[in-house]
Amino acid sequence: MSALRQSSPLAVTGKYLALAFYVGFALFPLYWLAKIAVTPDKLIFTEGTALIPSRFTFENFRTVLLATDFLAYFRNSLIVSLGTAAITTCIAAAAGYAFSRFDFRGKRLVVAVMLITQMFPLLMIIAPIYKIVAAVGLLNSLTSLIIVYTAFNIPFATFLMQSFFDGIPKDLEEAGMIDGCTRFQALRKIILPLTLPGLGATLGFIFTAAWSELLFALMLINSNDTMTFPVGLLTFVSKFSVDWGQMMAAGVLALVPSCLFFLFIQRYLVQGLTSGAVKG
């Protein structure tokens, strides 16, 4: 249809201009991050707003990697984010499957409670969370972050997984069970392979959310050994100055895992694995 419709050149130009503007708007901060990261310290203020620095340097990256605790922060963030993503996705997948396939007493109540937890601003509950974590002696530990992040991400992840399970026809499991599977075998051999895109998407979302979380990390972690990356980034801000170049270099490095992660899972995200299962 759209190929047949003749659009006026003006409209086409306008459409692409709008798109270009949007892309520029969205990507400019990223460009600026990378630009400052490769600008020598001396030029950051002298050249000000020049789009391309007159000289490039990788000195900032070297300093960040070798002379600061960045690698430790990075490792901590990786542990927390991967841990959170893995645990959350496992629990959310199980819960989402149950919500999608079973009718049980209290189902509506559980869903309602999960929704309610999403309604409060995090700031309101930060103090009680701190009290609880302190009481069980988990302050300054990565475990506390994994637990808290998992707790806060499960509702969203569950609804996400439920929608993926809802998209898989019930007939498939039933065919499996008639073919001789137990419900669990049907889940493992038929449903699970088809849910990979959903699992990938959930993993990705939760990983990114945990990776960039600052508020709880700032509250619950004080020791340098267990700081995650967003908190560590603040150490580049000292009392009298901000080390822009190194901070931006650290920022660029922090983007790498998220990008790699999405590169890795994107083939699951775009694949329509269930096509061909049922009519249509």
Next chain:
Amino acid sequence: MARIELQNIAKTYGPVEVLRDINLVIEDGEFIVLVGPSGCGKSTLLRMIAGLEPITGGEFRVDGRRMNEVPPRDRDMAMVFQSYALYPHMDVARNMGFSLEIRKAPSGERESKVQEAAKTLGLTALTGRLPRALSGGQRQRVAMGRAIVRDPSAFLFDEPLSNLDAALRVEMRLEIARLHQRLKATMIYVTHDQVEALTLADRIVVLNAGQIQQVGTPLDLYDRPSNKFVAQFIGSPTMNILDVERGEDGIRLRDGTVLQAVPRTEQGAVRELGVRPEHLNIVAKDAAHMSGTAELVEHLGSDTNIHAHVPGIGQVLVRQHGHFPLKIGDAVNIALDLDKAHLFGPDGRRLAA
């Protein structure tokens, strides 16, 4: 091979009663078609036999053994779903052999059985393909292949042809009939299409509103429907139902015409007269029971359907064999073949002749 018995089977969802008092014995090797309008509970009944839906009342036996609580995997029944329900991530061969894979059959046996089924169904060239690369008809065959490979004691079909186009449906219908002749297995087939029911079934079970209306051979249902519902459901076009009452001298139509030779029943109130369109004839005026005008004439080649309006009686559909030269607005004189007419009482039951 299986003899299936349903005794007082019932199904309720909370306070909602979906099926009630289902009593049916399906003999070994019989082809049974469950037919009825949508929402009559036919698919639910099939799913209860398959074990996908819990049975809330009565007893379900296979070869004398109670099966109510047996999980689907141990019932030894194969099912063909309306949606086909092929496993999208497995190729055709693996789809067909999946039940053997689950039962850990040796791979040699699995392969030979899959190949054999693929050959019967003309799928040999497609065994390496994924379901998404198949046409609707091919998917349907794979779904049947998956059932055949298992060599089950009974086959269950849940409206297997309703997603195919008309030509393919006829072809697959023949194929299912051939399959039944070859395997001589018990088959239970759900459809809302009476043509499928009439052509495939050894016996048809007509369901409505969760209850069995009648069980019988296709011709039983056509010739001796037990009530008005079955009479109207079986046969196409639908049977004409005319309001009548019992008069002194016979059965009287609403316009006062008295029908002398209607199959007589001495007792019980009479409410309606049913007569199939093919049992009405366009005749000369003096031989007619009623007269009206043609409102719509459908030329089907083999038949001509004449929708006539008869003053004092209403709409009447007449089916004449072959080409019948008639135009809209023409006067028609209609005679009823009273030997083949049915009388229904106030409760809809057919009054036996």
